[in-house]
Amino acid sequence: MRPVTSVAVAVDAKQTYVGEFASSEKELGGPKWLRTLRKAAIGRFETLGFPTQKHEDWKYTNLAALLRVPFKPAILARPDGVVAEKLDPFTFGVLKTSRVVFVNGRYSPRLSYLRSLPEGVRIASAAEILRSEPGILEKHVGKHAPFEADPFVALNTAFFQDGALVEIPKNTVVDEPIHLLFLSASKDLPIVSYPRNLFLLGANSQATVIETYAGWAPEVTFTNAVTEVVVGPGAKLEHYKVQRESERAFHFGTMTIDQDRDSTVTAHSMSFGGSLSRNSVSTKFGGEGGSLTLNGIFMPRDTQQHDNYTRIDHIARSCTSVELYRGILDGKSRGVFNGNIYVRKDAQKTVARQTNKNLLLSKEAFVDSTPGLEILADDVKCNHASTIGQLDDNAVFYLRSRGIDEEAARNILTYAFVADVVNQVKVAPIRIKLDQLILSRLPKGAGLGASL
Amino acid sequence: MLEIENLHVKVSGKEILKGIDLSVQPGQVHAIMGPNGSGKTTLAQVLAGRITYEVTQGKVRFEGKDLLIMRPEDRAREGVFMAFQYPVEIPGVSNAYFLKAALNAIRKYRGQEEIDAMDFMALVQEKAKLLALDETFMKRGLNEGFSGGEKKKNEVFQMAVLEPKLCILDETDSGLDIDALRLVANGINAMRGPTRAMLVVTHYQRLLDYVVPDVVHVLVDGKIVKSGDADLARNLEKHGYGWILEEAPRPAPARP
Structure with a gap:
């Protein structure tokens, strides 16, 4: 029990x-x-x-x-x-x-x-x-x-x-x-x-x-x-x-x-x-004209669990929030994305976009994605999207048909899955470090060489 | 160079190729024509190594080696290249990165050193000119947001950079306007040579006006029912596939 x-x-x-x-x-x-x-x-x-x-x-x-x-x-x-x-x-x-x-x-x-x-x-x-x-x-x-x-x-x-x-x-x-x-x-x-x-x-x-x-x-x-x-x-x-x-x-x-x-x-x-x-x-x-970018990458493997709870509260008008979370889950790992966006009654002209995409590298990995949007204002632009998927076999075959071995093909596609988030890191040494950390978690440490 | 013998292939349990025999010599361009559903794309894909296609009978030899037991990447490294009918979009991987990874994988297999960054740039620029591709193209995600024409050009561009021995072109003309068709055809023709062979899979004759084949085969219901020279393609364009179907031996009626 x-x-x-x-x-x-x-x-x-x-x-x-x-x-x-x-x-x-x-x-x-x-x-x-x-x-x-x-x-x-x-x-x-x-x-x-x-x-x-x-x-x-x-x-x-x-x-x-x-x-x-x-x-x-x-x-x-x-x-x-x-x-x-x-x-x-x-x-x-x-x-x-x-x-x-x-x-x-x-x-x-x-x-x-x-x-x-x-x-x-x-x-x-x-x-x-x-x-x-x-x-x-x-x-x-x-x-x-x-x-x-x-x-x-x-x-x-x-x-x-x-x-x-x-x-x-x-x-x-x-x-x-x-x-x-x-x-x-x-x-x-x-x-x-x-x-x-x-x-x-x-x-x-x-x-x-x-x-x-x-x-x-x-x-x-x-x-x-x-x-x-x-x-x-x-x-x-x-x-x-x-x-x-x-x-x-x-x-x-x-x-x-x-x-x-x-x-x-x-x-x-x-x-x-x-x-x-x-x-x-x-x-x-709390005040007009604010702008927020909320990005996340989570990469659990083995039996790790990574939870992400985000809450964005649009109280004031004319603010923009863009949220982009990507999960890559391997082994028997677990992941959670739970994103809530609140647009209050007076928060007119709000722009809020939320995206969570998850890539499962193993059949035993599991992710739960719950995007949420609560809108009380009427003049706003808001959307959210959430996906959970595996590597695309067609894409793997495409890379292999050009001479790239299967493991490298899978690693390239896995990295590509988070590339748009990594590329938003403006400080180059941080971006490079992040690249290394991501690549080091791919099978055989990836060895993909220079930046994609 | 390519010897196909009595090739039978099933897709999702259904037999699509029902005994293909084909022999392609170095320097030759063979066209495979046929109505929709005749098995043209299946033939191209099975040569490139798509595993969802099940070979139930027959042999394929490439330069004397058994092609069917090779992994797709090894086929590419041996010199087989298929230009996809529907190239895959892969955002997050630049064309440059992808092509360099492919080129180096092939070079490594052949015991050559990795290509130097400057040499790679020079090679890419030279080949891009051939297809009138602009410079920003290499930095963009692989086929990401490309128009149908750009994707097809990219396939031929990759082929030009990787310099395979056998080029399989699967419906490379579909979705191209006349200017793009000319560029793509020029790219293909520039690669014709005494040591290279091509298999041009197409529904229509129009690409063959530019890339003139040595041999034309007509594929109907998984079998080659007629072979001839470039005139055969022109006849098909004029009269359609109907007359071939009349002439071709009917498949044996299914047993009750």
Whole structure:
């Protein structure tokens, strides 16, 4: 009787997390507002509990494997032994970036460096800001990523100790990307970490931010990250999230983006790692003329599961959102795409396009795609499309008939399936890295040579 | 070069080719003509190695080797090329990438080194001129959004770059306007030579006005019912297939 078991596991796990909060509350500390917020969050978590598959948003996601592991807070981890050389695989070749590294959710000054930045730009550890100038966090933390309906956001809010604050003053352009690298390392015991990030882009500012979440096989880790993003009027954000955790890890990431008028956001989410990985992106257009591009690639294999939940809320009029998610699933892997677009009554002249396409490379892979569009305004252009398919035999034969062997033909076509998303990555070293990551996951590492 | 002996082929359990005999020598151009459904495309596809076509009887030898046991990619590497009637569109793979991958796969099979990027560009430019293809074409996705005519030109262009020994052209003239037809025909004629053979599969005579065949075969109901010279094609154009059907031996009535 699986449902009974999973409910029992969920209840036990809930008690464990609640108990852990009680015993570490003092240590978590922070200013009064934060202690109050943490209490409210853990209270809410206790009410919500871990979701079971009876819950509509969790119907394809079985948490039993996550809840059976006795994860310990990062504070109990031994020195992580992470040295700079171990980070090389997670960087972007020749790309010059400021780099801020977090190990198990805690800022690591010795692995981090900032390049010269325009005046007023602040890239800092949230823990340090909490000590020196907590006001800015008080103003935003929890205001953009509500925990009322989301037990994972509630847990993060209760337990977080650190994360990145990225603040770009108005009219300031930061040319070089900012790379935030979150490493999960747990040699001896399974560790859970709760990074909490806040990006504030002032009016007419511009920045590129990369969030990499990475770990090392075969370590079992649990990352529960929340990133709150506030994009001011006319500001431009280019955001990349690269999820490369260990294939035995659990990754839950929530990002909320609040866009003011005439702002532009391009967000790419790329999922490769994790035994179970869930990306949740929730965006809001609060002012007219905003533009959002939401791209995603997910590539689970073996028994991995990659979930993608996106929600785009058109509150203000004359905003445009274009969403493009591609899944490539191999082995016995699972994938979920669940995209919701809401067009409110006053959001006239909205343009919203949503596409999710999935390629199944194996007969045992499975994907569930649920596009959703709820429109209350009457003068809008909206559409959505979703497909699930296999490689086209005619196309494979066409390539083979020109001398290309079968495996290479299949690899070329698999890569081609995501090429339109990859080609939207404007920063060349990131695009090249992404190419490598995709190709390395194809049979025999593809060996397709130069760019397609 | 190509020897086909008593070839029988089934598609989805139905016999389409019912005993084809054909011998093509180097330097020759053979035309295969026939009404719709006579098995022309099946013949072309089975030579290229489409697995959904089941060979139930017969032999095909290419330069003395058993063609039917070869994988499609090995047939291409040995020098067999089929220009598709309906080329596949593959967005995300550029024409340049695709063609270079194909050329290098063939070169590797023959023990040659990979082609140098500059040499490849020079080769491609030379062949593109032949078919009046513009430069942006190489960067576009493979056949992506191409018109029918562009797709057919691309097939002949690929053929010109890969320089096969045996060219099988499946309805390459269909869907072409007169200007495109001339270009495509020029491309094909430029490749005629004493060491290369061609099998031109077509419903209509019009391509054969430009690419004049040495031998014309008429395929009806899975069998070659008549062979002749280029005049045979002209007669078919004038009088249709009716008279051949009259003249051809009737298939034996099905047993009750």
